Amino acid sequence: MENGILFDVSPTMFTLGPIELRWYGFFFAMMFWIGVVMFYRSTLRAGYSNNLVKKFLPWVFVCMVLG
Numbered sequence: 001m002e003n004g005i006l007f008d009v010s011p012t013m014f015t016l017g018p019i020e021l022r023w024y025g026f027f028f029a030m031m032f033w034i035g036v037v038m039f040y041r042s043t044l045r046a047g048y049s050n051n052l053v054k055k056f057l058p059w060v061f062v063c064m065v066l067g
Contacts, residue, residue: 032064 013021
C-alpha cells in the first residue's frame with residue numbers, strides 16, 4: 001500500500017516482568033467498571049437499596065464472562 005494509511009499499533013500497553021497488559025483487556029475492564037458505577041448510581045436514584053446492587057453484580061460478572 002503505497003498511498004494508504006498504515007495503522008500498526010502494538011496491542012501491548014506495557015509489560016512488567018511476566019505480566020503484559022493489553023489495550024483490549026484494559027478497555028474491557030474500564031467499560032465494566034463504568035457500567036458498574038452507572039448501574040449503582042441509577043439504582044440509588046430509583047430508590048433501590050445497596051443490597052440490590054451487591055446481589056446483582058456477581059451475576060453480571062458471570063454473564064459477562066460467559067457472553
